[in-house]
Amino acid sequence: MMDAPKLVVLDLDGTVVAHSTRPTTPSQAVVDALAAVRAAGVPVAIATGRAIWGALRTATDLGLTSGLVSASHGAVTYDLDSSRLVDSHLIDPSMAVTAFRDADASTAFAVEMSAGWRHTENFVRDFHGSWVDVVDLATLSATHTARLAARLPKGAQYGAAVRCPHATRLATAAGLDPSMYSVEVGYNGWIDVGPPGITKATGVAAIADHYGVTAAETIVFGDAANDLPMFEWAGHAVAMGQAVPEIQSAADEVAPTVDDDGVAEVLRRWFA
Template sequence: MAAPTDCSLIATDLDGTLLRGDDTLSDRSLAALARAERAGARHLVVTGRPAPRVRSLLDDLGCTGLAVCGQGAQVYDAAAHRMLWSVRLDRELAETALGKIEAEVGEVYAAVDQDGVDGLTLIEPGYRMPHPTLPAVRVERRDDLWARPISKVLLRHPELSDDALTAAARSVVGSLATVTMSGPGTVELQPCGVTKATGLALAAEHLGLRPEDTIAFGDMPNDVPMLRWAGHGVAMANAHPELKAVADEVTSSNEDDGVAVVLERLFGQTAGLGRQRSAQYAPKTLSIEP
């Protein structure tokens, strides 16, 4: 990857990246983002969470612009509370894909994110939410998942690891859907060809920015397309090995404010924080002095 020319766009995943394990934002991260924005950079949240599940976080961040949600299936305008762009996962294709996966690995438990700015997360019996703080509505049977248009399906297996379930799903789903792993206990089916990179590219184009202007942060395999698209990709210390393999640098963990560590180096320190860590996690290709 080429280094970004001026880091005009900062794209951050949420879970395992910008957020701490308790779903909170540190004061240090908020201060680093604010300093970058005062310097003229734009911050864009790029998350697997659907738009209705990120509104309060966007408020905490002071985001009144765009956010890429639903693994790239949604570009959401926070100020206008509307979708600028969205792609639905065909429900018949989703059912067919689920059938193929279960024929390969046995019973799985499923949930769906409904499309739209007010869409719900529905979970079938046996499915356990990986983030207990996120609201969900339990339905009585799988057929109830398909009551309204959806943006994606979430899967869990009672025994297989996330990596094993992802690999098995990819081996049988083919072009029915894109299979990705976005976090512990979170394997997902999304519209074929849709990734965080496709959503980020649309949002960046809307803002008049380019890949080479972009620095992206992530922690899981679903962030691989985004880091490959961006001019400079940063993996967290807690990131999945698949993401670290494509990253231009590895920063500290989400619990240790890894996003802030990099932003403080690029846009200057805040009250002297992070100088020692910034030296430890020097980039491979990007070199911008504070």
Template sequence: MSADFKPELVALDIDGTLLDPETDTISAAVKDAVRRAAEGGAQLVVATGRTFLGTVPVLDELGLTSGFALCSNGAVLVDVARREPVSVASFDATPVLRTLREHLPGSIYAAEDVGVGNLVSAPFDPEKLHGPQRLTPLDELTAAPVPRLIAEWTGRDPAELATTLADVRLPQCAITVDTYEPWVTVVPEGLSKGAALEKLRTELGIAPDRTFAAGDGTNDFEMLSWAARGVAMGQAPLDLRAAADATIGTVADDGLAVELNRLFT
């Protein structure tokens, strides 16, 4: 990477990258750095596993008024200016739900209803699952195609969840096991933050070597590989840090702010 590298497309994860999960806040330093990048001409894209409803408050806090956001690991594209989804990819989650129930006894499930909330088999922690929750019988949870299905293996360890699903094949979908919580996120096959960003990059006419991404979770592998410069947060899992072009400071140390300020002086 040349010393004068200045990205034109900047993709940023939310939880653990922009926002410190320990304090549930975005620091002033990060907000200032994001604003500086936008003023420097970069196309900012918030790329997150969060739903549309969980992403909008972050867009508001950052003061973003244009561009796009990618929610639900790329399944939902949002027009930031209008605060509206402009495209939604969905899939038949019925066979996926059946398979997960076989391997994860005692799990609870949530199917995203874009812009409305989530259909849930049992109540989720409202701090983890953003937006209204509507209790729904399991056999009705996936009656219609969904953009995102969540399984929470309550009381289990994320490592145990990853091991349990390591050899499980789920039809017509892509899955991610959360780094910090016993969660599985399921989206349509072929979708990831990286795939969605590549489609957006092409549509915007931005050169591949002018892309930057920062993230900290297992759903960020494809995004960091996609970017000309992909950086992992300091607290990210070791395998993500090993796969990234560089490791920056932790979210608690405003690692993203330091990196953006270096790129957009």
């Protein structure tokens, strides 16, 4: 078992709150556990695939008023103390949009902006989010962004596995150049496209460097495929109990499920 960690890093959805199309709140047990971590002088950070405007709501619910949030799969870092972005990596999405459209002309798109999603009319909005405007493909393609979301259109067959097989085939067919883009295939027909070489691991590594903490001294919690890079980087990786076998097998430990307050159960080992 590792010594008491010097940095605690949390995914959000499926880790401290349940996956849902509606906003959900963390349990009091998790909030109290994180308060105990901070009372011990150990920083708590967030590493999420959400955009920063989606992450801040849950950061507040968790009682986090200071520290760093890595959002958009590591492409954006936000300082809660100063309420400002301290780092961001942007892409020109135009070549990626063309590649996806060449692979499947029905592909829908959204780009992450500071206030919410700019998206094409056929983008499926079946989750809670901030929606900026509906634009044509040319306008969307010209919007530099931390993340492009490509999605199978409404009515397409989605896959609920850790990686949607239909979205995986689309991503493979698009064949994006890894020197220009990183690609993260999710579930429900979703593909995230971001800056090359940027993952949750790079985001967490930057946070650890900020605090002068090593990977070996860091514990991370997650439940999904986009957590795998930070699982590999961290000294101790904890998968949530409801995660699929692929995720659990990559972790050093499997916690109880998010519904059973798995994060709190693990942290109580060192922080009470």
